[in-house]
Structure formats: C-alpha cells, structure tokens
Amino acid sequence: MDTARTGFVYSDAFLGHDAGPGHPERPERLRAILDALDRAGLRESLVPIEPFPATDAALARVHDRRHIERVRRACERAPSRLDEDTAVSPGSLEAALLAAGGAMAAVDAVAEGRVRNAFCAVRPPGHHATRDRAMGFCLLNNVAVAARHAQDRHGLRRVLIVDWDAHHGNGTQDIFCGDPSVLYFSTHQYPCYPGTGAARERGKGAGEGTTVNVPMPPGSGDAEFRRAFEEVLVPAADAFGPDIVLVSAGFDAHEADPLVSLGVTTEGFAALTAIVRGIAGRHCAGRLVSVLEGGYDLRNLGDSAAAHVRELMRQEEGR
Numbered sequence: 288m289d290t291a292r293t294g295f296v297y298s299d300a301f302l303g304h305d306a307g308p309g310h311p312e313r314p315e316r317l318r319a320i321l322d323a324l325d326r327a328g329l330r331e332s333l334v335p336i337e338p339f340p341a342t343d344a345a346l347a348r349v350h351d352r353r354h355i356e357r358v359r360r361a362c363e364r365a366p367s368r369l370d371e372d373t374a375v376s377p378g379s380l381e382a383a384l385l386a387a388g389g390a391m392a393a394v395d396a397v398a399e400g401r402v403r404n405a406f407c408a409v410r411p412p413g414h415h416a417t418r419d420r421a422m423g424f425c426l427l428n429n430v431a432v433a434a435r436h437a438q439d440r441h442g443l444r445r446v447l448i449v450d451w452d453a454h455h456g457n458g459t460q461d462i463f464c465g466d467p468s469v470l471y472f473s474t475h476q477y478p479c480y481p482g483t484g485a486a487r488e489r490g491k492g493a494g495e496g497t498t499v500n501v502p503m504p505p506g507s508g509d510a511e512f513r514r515a516f517e518e519v520l521v522p523a524a525d526a527f528g529p530d531i532v533l534v535s536a537g538f539d540a541h542e543a544d545p546l547v548s549l550g551v552t553t554e555g556f557a558a559l560t561a562i563v564r565g566i567a568g569r570h571c572a573g574r575l576v577s578v579l580e581g582g583y584d585l586r587n588l589g590d591s592a593a594a595h596v597r598e599l600m601r602q603e604e605g606r
C-alpha cells in the first residue's frame with residue numbers, strides 16, 4: 288500500500304481520567320480505538336508521537352487563567368465535578384494536560400514535516416470547553432490550544448478547524464468567534480446539546496464570516512453530511528486558504544451512537560476524511576491534525592476511527 292506518513296498520539300495516561308460509573312465518556316473508548324486499529328492492521332504503520340503536558344502558558348492562549356486554576360483545583364480534590372456532566376478523578380489533570388499537549392505535539396510533528404498528518408486518540412475531549420468554563424465532558428479545549436500553538440510556534444497563521452462531532456463545538460466557537468485567522472466549521476445535530484450552532488451564528492466583529500455552522504436535523508446521514516462538506520465547507524475553505532487543517536473528530540454522528548440521532552456510517556466518516564484531506568492537500572501540503580472528541584458506541588467508534596485513520600494514510604495521488 289502506498290502510504291503517506293501518519294502520526295498517532297496516544298498515552299495510557301488518557302485512561303486515568305474517570306468521569307464516574309456509567310459515564311459514556313469512558314476509558315474503554317480509547318481501548319476500542321486501539322483494538323480497531325490493530326484489527327485493521329494499521330497500528331504498525333503509524334508513527335508514534337509522544338504527548339507532552341501542555342504548559343499553563345500554552346493553555347492561557349485560549350483559556351482564562353482562573354479556568355485553568357479551577358480545573359486544577361477540581362482535580363486535586365477529586366472525585367469532584369465541574370458541571371453536571373463533567374466529573375474528574377485523580378488522574379484527570381494529567382490526562383487533560385497530555386490531551387492538549389498531545390494535540391500540540393502532533394502540530395509540531397506535522398509542521399516540522401516528520402509526518403504528513405496525525406490522529407490524536409486523546410481524552411478527555413475538548414470542544415465544549417469555553418474560554419472560562421468546563422462543560423459537556425470537556426476540561427480543556429485541545430483543538431483550540433493546538434490552533435494557537437500552530438500560529439504562535441510555527442507561524443501557520445490561517446487555521447481551519449473542521450468539527451464533525453455530532454454536538455456543536457460551542458467552546459471552540461466561543462474562543463475564536465472574533466478572530467478572522469481561524470475558520471471554524473461545524474456540522475452537528477440541531478437542536479441538541481449544548482443548544483448553540485444555529486446557521487445565523489457566523490462570528491463577531493473582525494471574525495464575522497469565519498464561523499460556519501451547518502445544523503443538521505435528526506436523521507441526517509451520509510448524503511446530507513457529504514453535501515454540507517462539498518457545498519459549504521469546501522468553498523469556504525478554498526476561499527480561506529488554510530496553512531493547517533485541524534479536525535475535531537467526534538464519531539457520535541454514527542448511526543449506532545446512543546446519545547445522538549444522526550445516521551453517518553463508518554464509510555461516511557472515511558468519505559468526510561477524504562474531503563478534508565483534499566482541502567489540506569490543495570492548500571497546505573497535506574498538513575492536518577485530527578483530535579478525537581466524542582463517540583460512544585464502542586465498536587462503531589473504533590471502526591470509524593480506523594476508517595478515518597486509513598483515509599488519512601492514503602496518498603493524495605491515489606484518491
């Protein structure tokens with residue numbers, strides 16, 4: 288198989304975040320992804336990228352210092368909770384810092400040309416974490432931290448964030464809504480948690496137009512997602528001209544997911560990946576970092592992530 292080099296961020300420390308018994312965002316999610324990558328024979332072809340803990344300075348590019356302190360204190364007195372859905376355990380702080388730092392490490396590897404693109408199998412997820420608030424299973428906004436790191440550390444000025452998690456990434460939107468250097472595109476079930484993400488939310492001030500929301504009614508599937516990507520994302524991305532593409536890769540839009548009622552198939556995620564990889568290929572030498580968000584049906588989460596990674600590994604020419 289003709290493959291481009293694809294990096295892979297993972298650490299057993301991500302299993303140390305425990306949101307409590309019966310919580311859907313559980314360590315087994317990452318085990319399911321590792322198992323599926325093994326079953327698909329993909330794991331040995333991936334280039335391991337070692338995550339490092341994000342520093343307070345890196346987090347403070349997107350989060351209020353008081354938020355960082357609040358997360359730290361909640362983890363120190365764990366088990367405790369930051370909102371009704373978002374609980375922490377003694378291992379949560381290390382996991383959260385490594386999740387954000389893992390996305391940064393993947394940006395480093397892609398920016399320095401060690402790999403063409405990368406997938407980060409991290410948890411806790413990040414896209415609901417706003418500048419000053421943990422919510423919706425998310426402590427720190429991993430993809431937002433990675434976006435600022437790409438800009439500040441590597442001079443990759445224009446960042447496209449594609450968020451196909453089934454929920455709206457209100458945190459990412461909150462952080463970048465006034466910033467024209469970050470194009471935030473999201474498909475999500477609507478109405479649904481967290482309630483934001485209407486099409487009229489298009490950014491504010493200088494960032495007017497660089498937030499693009501495509502709300503999807505329950506029951507939307509591969510065809511509707513594909514249309515949103517081809518007819519809305521591709522023209523917006525081509526006009527924007529990103530220097531790097533980040534993906535908030537949640538797999539809870541899968542038809543088998545227990546939390547949401549969308550109908551994307553495993554093959555559907557591969558098709559969306561091909562579109563996004565095509566954008567990165569046209570504009571920024573393929574530079575793309577994908578960061579896990581949601582996805583709660585273990586078997587289909589694993590298979591969808593494996594299909595996503597297989598598509599990331601494909602050479603542009605073989606498309």
Ligand SMILES: [Zn+2]
Binds near residue numbers: 452453580582
């Ligand atoms: Zn989600």
